[in-house]
Amino acid sequence: MISKQTRIINQTGLHARPASEFVRTASRYKSQITICRTSEPGSKMNAKSIMSLLTLGLCQNDKVEIDADGEDEAEAVDSLVSMIDQGFGE
Numbered sequence: 001m002i003s004k005q006t007r008i009i010n011q012t013g014l015h016a017r018p019a020s021e022f023v024r025t026a027s028r029y030k031s032q033i034t035i036c037r038t039s040e041p042g043s044k045m046n047a048k049s050i051m052s053l054l055t056l057g058l059c060q061n062d063k064v065e066i067d068a069d070g071e072d073e074a075e076a077v078d079s080l081v082s083m084i085d086q087g088f089g090e
Contacts, residue, residue: 034067038064
C-alpha cells in the first residue's frame with residue numbers, strides 16, 4: 001500500500017470537471033484507490049466513483065490523502081497527486 005498527501009489548490013475546489021478527470025484517471029489503474037480529507041480520516045472514499053468524490057466536498061486548501069493498494073499502486077498515487085498539484089490545468 002502506498003499513501004501520499006497533498007493540498008487542493010483549485011480556487012473552486014474539486015468541483016465536477018476536475019473530479020470527473022480525477023475519477024477517469026483513477027479508473028485506469030488496477031489498484032484499489034481511496035481518497036480522504038486528512039482532517040477526517042474516517043472519510044475515505046472510493047477514488048473511482050464520481051459520487052463518492054463529490055460527496056467529500058473538497059475545497060481549496062483542503063489537505064487530502066490518496067491511498068492505493070495493488071500492482072500499479074505507486075504509479076496510480078503519483079499520477080493522481082500530480083494532477084492535484086497541477087490544479088487540473090485550471
